[in-house]
Amino acid sequence: MWKSYRELHREWRWRVGWAQQEGDERWLRKLMKREPQPPFSNWLRHKVPIWFDYRIGSLELSEIKLSPRVIRISTLKRGERITVLLNPAKYHLELLERGKIKSFQIVKRGKKFHVHVKVEYEVQDQPVRAVREVDLGIRRSTATVLLHPNEPLCRDDFSVTRDVEKVQRLNELKRRVAKLQRLKEWEALKRIRYKRRRVAEYYDRLTVKRIAEISNGCVVAIDHPKGIKYENYRGNDKRELRRLMTNWVYGRIIRYMQEECAEQGIRAVAPDERWSSMTCHRCGSRNTERMTQSVVHCYNCGLTYNANFNGAINTGSSILAEPRSRWAEVDPAQTSDESLEERDEAGSPCL
Numbered sequence: 145m146w147k148s149y150r151e152l153h154r155e156w157r158w159r160v161g162w163a164q165q166e167g168d169e170r171w172l173r174k175l176m177k178r179e180p181q182p183p184f185s186n187w188l189r190h191k192v193p194i195w196f197d198y199r200i201g202s203l204e205l206s207e208i209k210l211s212p213r214v215i216r217i218s219t220l221k222r223g224e225r226i227t228v229l230l231n232p233a234k235y236h237l238e239l240l241e242r243g244k245i246k247s248f249q250i251v252k253r254g255k256k257f258h259v260h261v262k263v264e265y266e267v268q269d270q271p272v273r274a275v276r277e278v279d280l281g282i283r284r285s286t287a288t289v290l291l292h293p294n295e296p297l298c299r300d301d302f303s304v305t306r307d308v309e310k311v312q313r314l315n316e317l318k319r320r321v322a323k324l325q326r327l328k329e330w331e332a333l334k335r336i337r338y339k340r341r342r343v344a345e346y347y348d349r350l351t352v353k354r355i356a357e358i359s360n361g362c363v364v365a366i367d368h369p370k371g372i373k374y375e376n377y378r379g380n381d382k383r384e385l386r387r388l389m390t391n392w393v394y395g396r397i398i399r400y401m402q403e404e405c406a407e408q409g410i411r412a413v414a415p416d417e418r419w420s421s422m423t424c425h426r427c428g429s430r431n432t433e434r435m436t437q438s439v440v441h442c443y444n445c446g447l448t449y450n451a452n453f454n455g456a457i458n459t460g461s462s463i464l465a466e467p468r469s470r471w472a473e474v475d476p477a478q479t480s481d482e483s484l485e486e487r488d489e490a491g492s493p494c495l
Protein backbone atom coordinates (compact mmCIF):
# COMPACT_ATOMS: atom_id res chain seq x y z
CA MET A 145 0.00 0.00 0.00
CA TRP A 146 2.77 2.40 0.90
CA LYS A 147 4.66 1.61 -2.25
CA SER A 148 1.67 2.36 -4.40
CA TYR A 149 0.97 5.52 -2.41
CA ARG A 150 4.50 6.79 -2.97
CA GLU A 151 4.27 6.07 -6.66
CA LEU A 152 0.96 7.88 -6.97
CA HIS A 153 2.28 10.79 -4.96
CA ARG A 154 5.35 11.10 -7.15
CA GLU A 155 3.16 11.20 -10.23
CA TRP A 156 0.90 13.76 -8.58
CA ARG A 157 3.85 16.02 -7.68
CA TRP A 158 5.05 15.80 -11.27
CA ARG A 159 1.63 16.82 -12.55
CA VAL A 160 1.44 19.71 -10.12
CA GLY A 161 4.87 20.95 -11.20
CA TRP A 162 3.81 20.72 -14.79
CA ALA A 163 0.57 22.61 -14.18
CA GLN A 164 2.51 25.34 -12.36
CA GLN A 165 4.90 25.64 -15.24
CA GLU A 166 2.09 25.90 -17.74
CA GLY A 167 0.22 28.34 -15.55
CA ASP A 168 -2.97 26.31 -15.85
CA GLU A 169 -4.71 27.63 -12.74
CA ARG A 170 -7.89 25.67 -13.19
CA TRP A 171 -6.16 22.35 -13.51
CA LEU A 172 -3.86 23.21 -10.62
CA ARG A 173 -6.87 23.85 -8.40
CA LYS A 174 -8.33 20.50 -9.41
CA LEU A 175 -5.04 18.76 -8.78
CA MET A 176 -4.61 20.23 -5.32
CA LYS A 177 -7.88 18.62 -4.35
CA ARG A 178 -6.71 15.19 -5.37
CA GLU A 179 -3.48 14.75 -3.52
CA PRO A 180 -3.09 10.99 -2.95
CA GLN A 181 -3.74 10.11 0.67
CA PRO A 182 -1.50 7.81 2.69
CA PRO A 183 -2.92 4.37 3.40
CA PHE A 184 -5.02 3.74 6.53
CA SER A 185 -7.89 6.08 6.38
CA ASN A 186 -9.94 6.21 9.57
CA TRP A 187 -12.49 3.58 8.70
CA LEU A 188 -9.79 0.95 8.34
CA ARG A 189 -8.47 1.66 11.84
CA HIS A 190 -5.10 0.18 10.98
CA LYS A 191 -6.58 -3.22 10.41
CA VAL A 192 -5.45 -5.26 7.47
CA PRO A 193 -6.66 -8.83 7.01
CA ILE A 194 -3.80 -11.30 7.21
CA TRP A 195 -3.25 -14.42 5.22
CA PHE A 196 -3.54 -17.66 7.15
CA ASP A 197 -1.30 -20.40 5.91
CA TYR A 198 -1.83 -24.12 6.37
CA ARG A 199 -0.26 -24.14 9.85
CA ILE A 200 -2.73 -21.74 11.44
CA GLY A 201 -5.89 -22.93 9.81
CA SER A 202 -7.27 -25.27 7.25
CA LEU A 203 -10.06 -25.45 4.75
CA GLU A 204 -11.86 -28.75 5.06
CA LEU A 205 -14.72 -30.70 3.57
CA SER A 206 -17.67 -30.92 5.87
CA GLU A 207 -20.65 -33.17 6.33
CA ILE A 208 -23.06 -30.36 6.99
CA LYS A 209 -25.49 -30.12 4.12
CA LEU A 210 -25.81 -26.36 4.14
CA SER A 211 -22.12 -25.66 3.85
CA PRO A 212 -19.96 -28.12 1.95
CA ARG A 213 -16.76 -26.52 3.19
CA VAL A 214 -15.65 -25.22 6.57
CA ILE A 215 -12.63 -23.34 7.78
CA ARG A 216 -10.93 -24.30 11.02
CA ILE A 217 -8.65 -21.83 12.71
CA SER A 218 -6.53 -22.69 15.71
CA THR A 219 -6.75 -20.42 18.74
CA LEU A 220 -4.31 -19.63 21.53
CA LYS A 221 -5.99 -22.28 23.71
CA ARG A 222 -4.68 -25.73 23.22
CA GLY A 223 -7.03 -28.08 21.40
CA GLU A 224 -9.65 -25.44 20.76
CA ARG A 225 -10.46 -24.43 17.24
CA ILE A 226 -12.92 -22.06 15.66
CA THR A 227 -15.04 -23.45 12.88
CA VAL A 228 -16.35 -21.13 10.21
CA LEU A 229 -19.07 -22.37 7.90
CA LEU A 230 -18.71 -21.43 4.29
CA ASN A 231 -21.23 -21.03 1.55
CA PRO A 232 -19.22 -21.18 -1.70
CA ALA A 233 -20.72 -20.82 -5.16
CA LYS A 234 -20.49 -23.63 -7.69
CA TYR A 235 -17.80 -21.80 -9.62
CA HIS A 236 -15.67 -21.48 -6.50
CA LEU A 237 -16.18 -25.12 -5.53
CA GLU A 238 -14.84 -26.16 -8.92
CA LEU A 239 -11.81 -23.95 -8.45
CA LEU A 240 -11.19 -25.41 -5.00
CA GLU A 241 -11.27 -28.91 -6.44
CA ARG A 242 -8.91 -28.10 -9.28
CA GLY A 243 -5.92 -27.03 -7.27
CA LYS A 244 -4.02 -26.99 -4.06
CA ILE A 245 -5.09 -24.54 -1.37
CA LYS A 246 -2.19 -22.31 -0.43
CA SER A 247 -3.64 -19.92 2.12
CA PHE A 248 -6.74 -17.98 3.03
CA GLN A 249 -7.91 -14.75 4.55
CA ILE A 250 -11.01 -13.67 6.42
CA VAL A 251 -12.35 -10.26 5.50
CA LYS A 252 -15.20 -8.41 7.15
CA ARG A 253 -17.28 -6.27 4.85
CA GLY A 254 -20.17 -4.55 6.47
CA LYS A 255 -21.93 -7.21 8.50
CA LYS A 256 -20.75 -10.15 6.43
CA PHE A 257 -17.56 -12.13 6.64
CA HIS A 258 -15.90 -13.25 3.44
CA VAL A 259 -13.13 -15.74 2.91
CA HIS A 260 -10.52 -15.22 0.22
CA VAL A 261 -8.74 -18.41 -0.73
CA LYS A 262 -5.54 -18.72 -2.72
CA VAL A 263 -5.56 -21.79 -4.92
CA GLU A 264 -2.64 -22.89 -7.00
CA TYR A 265 -2.95 -25.00 -10.12
CA GLU A 266 -0.96 -25.47 -13.26
CA VAL A 267 -2.09 -24.52 -16.73
CA GLN A 268 -0.47 -25.66 -19.93
CA ASP A 269 0.98 -22.76 -21.90
CA GLN A 270 -0.46 -22.44 -25.37
CA PRO A 271 1.97 -22.11 -28.27
CA VAL A 272 2.08 -18.60 -29.70
CA ARG A 273 1.28 -18.09 -33.36
CA ALA A 274 0.06 -14.53 -33.45
CA VAL A 275 -0.71 -11.42 -31.41
CA ARG A 276 -4.27 -10.47 -30.66
CA GLU A 277 -4.31 -6.85 -29.85
CA VAL A 278 -7.19 -5.66 -27.72
CA ASP A 279 -7.99 -2.02 -27.64
CA LEU A 280 -10.40 -0.74 -25.04
CA GLY A 281 -12.11 2.30 -26.40
CA ILE A 282 -14.87 4.57 -25.34
CA ARG A 283 -17.45 4.19 -28.07
CA ARG A 284 -17.29 0.43 -28.18
CA SER A 285 -16.03 -1.77 -25.45
CA THR A 286 -13.30 -3.58 -27.33
CA ALA A 287 -11.69 -3.72 -30.75
CA THR A 288 -9.32 -6.55 -31.49
CA VAL A 289 -6.81 -7.03 -34.28
CA LEU A 290 -5.05 -10.29 -35.02
CA LEU A 291 -1.49 -9.76 -36.19
CA HIS A 292 0.39 -12.64 -37.78
CA PRO A 293 4.10 -12.22 -38.22
CA ASN A 294 4.93 -11.48 -41.89
CA GLU A 295 1.38 -11.70 -43.14
CA PRO A 296 -0.75 -8.86 -44.42
CA LEU A 297 -3.85 -7.88 -42.51
CA CYS A 298 -7.15 -9.01 -43.88
CA ARG A 299 -10.71 -8.23 -43.02
CA ASP A 300 -11.23 -11.28 -40.82
CA ASP A 301 -8.45 -10.15 -38.52
CA PHE A 302 -10.51 -7.25 -37.23
CA SER A 303 -13.31 -7.66 -34.81
CA VAL A 304 -15.36 -5.40 -32.61
CA THR A 305 -17.37 -6.19 -29.55
CA ARG A 306 -20.00 -3.60 -29.06
CA ASP A 307 -21.70 -4.01 -25.76
CA VAL A 308 -25.14 -2.86 -26.78
CA GLU A 309 -26.81 -5.02 -24.19
CA LYS A 310 -24.61 -3.75 -21.38
CA VAL A 311 -25.21 -0.13 -22.26
CA GLN A 312 -28.95 -0.75 -22.51
CA ARG A 313 -29.14 -2.48 -19.14
CA LEU A 314 -27.07 0.23 -17.47
CA ASN A 315 -29.17 3.01 -18.96
CA GLU A 316 -32.29 1.21 -17.85
CA LEU A 317 -30.92 1.02 -14.33
CA LYS A 318 -29.93 4.66 -14.38
CA ARG A 319 -33.47 5.62 -15.30
CA ARG A 320 -34.84 3.42 -12.54
CA VAL A 321 -32.55 5.00 -9.97
CA ALA A 322 -33.50 8.47 -11.14
CA LYS A 323 -37.17 7.62 -10.86
CA LEU A 324 -36.80 6.18 -7.37
CA GLN A 325 -34.86 9.25 -6.32
CA ARG A 326 -37.63 11.49 -7.56
CA LEU A 327 -40.16 9.44 -5.62
CA LYS A 328 -37.86 9.43 -2.57
CA GLU A 329 -38.05 5.65 -2.25
CA TRP A 330 -34.96 5.32 -0.11
CA GLU A 331 -35.51 1.72 0.92
CA ALA A 332 -35.85 0.52 -2.66
CA LEU A 333 -32.78 2.55 -3.61
CA LYS A 334 -30.81 0.91 -0.86
CA ARG A 335 -31.70 -2.52 -2.15
CA ILE A 336 -30.34 -1.84 -5.63
CA ARG A 337 -27.31 0.04 -4.37
CA TYR A 338 -24.69 -2.22 -5.92
CA LYS A 339 -26.79 -3.46 -8.79
CA ARG A 340 -25.24 -1.18 -11.37
CA ARG A 341 -21.76 -2.36 -10.56
CA ARG A 342 -22.76 -6.00 -10.54
CA VAL A 343 -24.43 -5.70 -13.93
CA ALA A 344 -21.39 -3.97 -15.38
CA GLU A 345 -19.08 -6.62 -13.91
CA TYR A 346 -21.19 -9.40 -15.35
CA TYR A 347 -21.06 -8.01 -18.88
CA ASP A 348 -17.35 -7.31 -18.61
CA ARG A 349 -16.77 -10.94 -17.72
CA LEU A 350 -18.76 -12.02 -20.76
CA THR A 351 -16.76 -9.76 -23.07
CA VAL A 352 -13.50 -11.03 -21.68
CA LYS A 353 -14.59 -14.64 -22.07
CA ARG A 354 -15.51 -14.00 -25.69
CA ILE A 355 -12.13 -12.48 -26.42
CA ALA A 356 -10.25 -15.26 -24.64
CA GLU A 357 -12.16 -17.81 -26.72
CA ILE A 358 -10.99 -16.37 -30.00
CA SER A 359 -7.45 -15.86 -28.74
CA ASN A 360 -6.24 -19.43 -28.81
CA GLY A 361 -2.59 -19.48 -29.73
CA CYS A 362 -2.11 -15.76 -29.44
CA VAL A 363 -0.37 -13.35 -27.16
CA VAL A 364 -3.03 -10.94 -25.98
CA ALA A 365 -1.94 -7.33 -25.76
CA ILE A 366 -4.30 -5.00 -23.97
CA ASP A 367 -4.28 -1.33 -24.72
CA HIS A 368 -6.50 1.28 -23.15
CA PRO A 369 -6.85 5.06 -23.07
CA LYS A 370 -4.31 5.96 -20.43
CA GLY A 371 -5.12 8.62 -17.89
CA ILE A 372 -8.29 9.49 -19.74
CA LYS A 373 -10.43 9.61 -16.62
CA TYR A 374 -7.80 11.58 -14.79
CA GLU A 375 -7.43 14.16 -17.49
CA ASN A 376 -11.11 14.61 -18.13
CA TYR A 377 -11.92 16.15 -14.80
CA ARG A 378 -15.25 17.80 -14.10
CA GLY A 379 -15.59 21.16 -15.68
CA ASN A 380 -13.33 20.77 -18.68
CA ASP A 381 -16.22 21.34 -21.07
CA LYS A 382 -16.33 17.74 -22.25
CA ARG A 383 -19.50 16.53 -20.61
CA GLU A 384 -20.43 14.21 -23.43
CA LEU A 385 -17.11 12.37 -23.29
CA ARG A 386 -17.33 12.01 -19.52
CA ARG A 387 -20.84 10.65 -19.81
CA LEU A 388 -19.64 7.98 -22.22
CA MET A 389 -16.75 7.10 -19.97
CA THR A 390 -18.84 6.25 -16.94
CA ASN A 391 -19.73 2.87 -18.40
CA TRP A 392 -16.16 1.61 -18.64
CA VAL A 393 -13.81 0.68 -15.87
CA TYR A 394 -10.62 -0.08 -17.75
CA GLY A 395 -8.68 -1.34 -14.77
CA ARG A 396 -11.36 -3.93 -14.09
CA ILE A 397 -11.55 -5.14 -17.67
CA ILE A 398 -7.77 -5.47 -17.83
CA ARG A 399 -7.75 -7.40 -14.57
CA TYR A 400 -10.48 -9.75 -15.80
CA MET A 401 -8.66 -10.21 -19.07
CA GLN A 402 -5.45 -11.15 -17.29
CA GLU A 403 -7.29 -13.58 -15.03
CA GLU A 404 -9.19 -15.22 -17.85
CA CYS A 405 -6.09 -15.53 -20.03
CA ALA A 406 -4.03 -16.94 -17.17
CA GLU A 407 -6.67 -19.60 -16.58
CA GLN A 408 -6.48 -20.69 -20.19
CA GLY A 409 -2.71 -20.51 -20.52
CA ILE A 410 -2.74 -17.48 -22.79
CA ARG A 411 -0.07 -14.85 -22.28
CA ALA A 412 -1.55 -11.42 -21.66
CA VAL A 413 0.44 -8.22 -21.53
CA ALA A 414 -0.54 -4.62 -21.01
CA PRO A 415 2.13 -2.72 -22.90
CA ASP A 416 2.77 0.82 -21.74
CA GLU A 417 3.01 2.69 -24.97
CA ARG A 418 1.90 6.22 -24.53
CA TRP A 419 1.93 7.19 -28.16
CA SER A 420 0.25 4.17 -29.62
CA SER A 421 -2.99 5.95 -30.42
CA MET A 422 -1.33 9.05 -31.85
CA THR A 423 1.21 7.37 -34.09
CA CYS A 424 0.31 6.53 -37.66
CA HIS A 425 0.73 2.81 -38.11
CA ARG A 426 1.68 3.09 -41.79
CA CYS A 427 4.49 5.63 -41.69
CA GLY A 428 5.20 5.95 -37.97
CA SER A 429 4.62 9.70 -37.92
CA ARG A 430 3.12 11.43 -34.90
CA ASN A 431 1.87 14.29 -37.01
CA THR A 432 -1.71 13.09 -36.66
CA GLU A 433 -5.03 14.41 -35.57
CA ARG A 434 -8.14 12.85 -34.13
CA MET A 435 -10.83 14.00 -36.51
CA THR A 436 -13.47 12.51 -34.25
CA GLN A 437 -13.16 10.22 -31.28
CA SER A 438 -12.94 7.24 -33.63
CA VAL A 439 -11.15 8.50 -36.75
CA VAL A 440 -7.50 9.43 -36.93
CA HIS A 441 -5.84 11.25 -39.82
CA CYS A 442 -2.12 11.31 -40.64
CA TYR A 443 -0.78 14.53 -42.19
CA ASN A 444 2.44 12.85 -43.23
CA CYS A 445 1.09 10.11 -45.48
CA GLY A 446 -2.54 11.07 -45.76
CA LEU A 447 -3.95 7.97 -44.11
CA THR A 448 -7.39 8.19 -42.56
CA TYR A 449 -8.04 5.26 -40.30
CA ASN A 450 -10.14 3.92 -37.48
CA ALA A 451 -8.43 5.20 -34.35
CA ASN A 452 -8.93 2.09 -32.26
CA PHE A 453 -7.54 -0.22 -34.91
CA ASN A 454 -4.66 2.14 -35.54
CA GLY A 455 -3.70 2.00 -31.86
CA ALA A 456 -4.20 -1.73 -31.85
CA ILE A 457 -1.90 -2.33 -34.81
CA ASN A 458 0.79 -0.13 -33.24
CA THR A 459 0.80 -1.89 -29.90
CA GLY A 460 0.48 -5.30 -31.46
CA SER A 461 3.38 -4.83 -33.81
CA SER A 462 5.55 -3.57 -30.97
CA ILE A 463 5.22 -7.04 -29.47
CA LEU A 464 5.90 -9.01 -32.62
CA ALA A 465 9.58 -9.61 -33.20
CA GLU A 466 9.29 -8.28 -36.73
CA PRO A 467 6.83 -5.43 -37.03
CA ARG A 468 6.62 -5.90 -40.76
CA SER A 469 2.89 -6.39 -40.87
CA ARG A 470 2.35 -2.73 -40.16
CA TRP A 471 3.53 -2.03 -43.72
CA ALA A 472 0.99 -4.37 -45.14
CA GLU A 473 -2.40 -3.63 -46.55
CA VAL A 474 -4.17 -0.60 -45.18
CA ASP A 475 -7.50 -1.02 -46.86
CA PRO A 476 -9.78 -2.37 -44.13
CA ALA A 477 -9.66 0.89 -42.28
CA GLN A 478 -13.28 0.38 -41.43
CA THR A 479 -14.71 -3.04 -40.95
CA SER A 480 -17.88 -3.86 -42.76
CA ASP A 481 -20.21 -3.51 -39.82
CA GLU A 482 -19.18 -0.05 -38.91
CA SER A 483 -18.09 1.61 -42.13
CA LEU A 484 -21.40 3.39 -42.51
CA GLU A 485 -21.60 4.59 -38.99
CA GLU A 486 -18.02 5.77 -38.97
CA ARG A 487 -18.67 7.92 -42.00
CA ASP A 488 -21.68 9.37 -40.27
CA GLU A 489 -19.64 10.24 -37.27
CA ALA A 490 -16.96 11.87 -39.38
CA GLY A 491 -19.55 14.08 -40.99
CA SER A 492 -21.24 15.26 -37.85
CA PRO A 493 -19.81 17.74 -35.38
CA CYS A 494 -19.06 15.18 -32.76
CA LEU A 495 -16.85 14.95 -29.70
Ligand SMILES: [Zn+2]
Pocket residue numbers: 424425426427428429442443444445446447
Ligand atom coordinates in the same frame (compact mmCIF):
# COMPACT_ATOMS: atom_id res chain seq x y z
ZN1 LIG B 1 1.14 8.20 -41.82
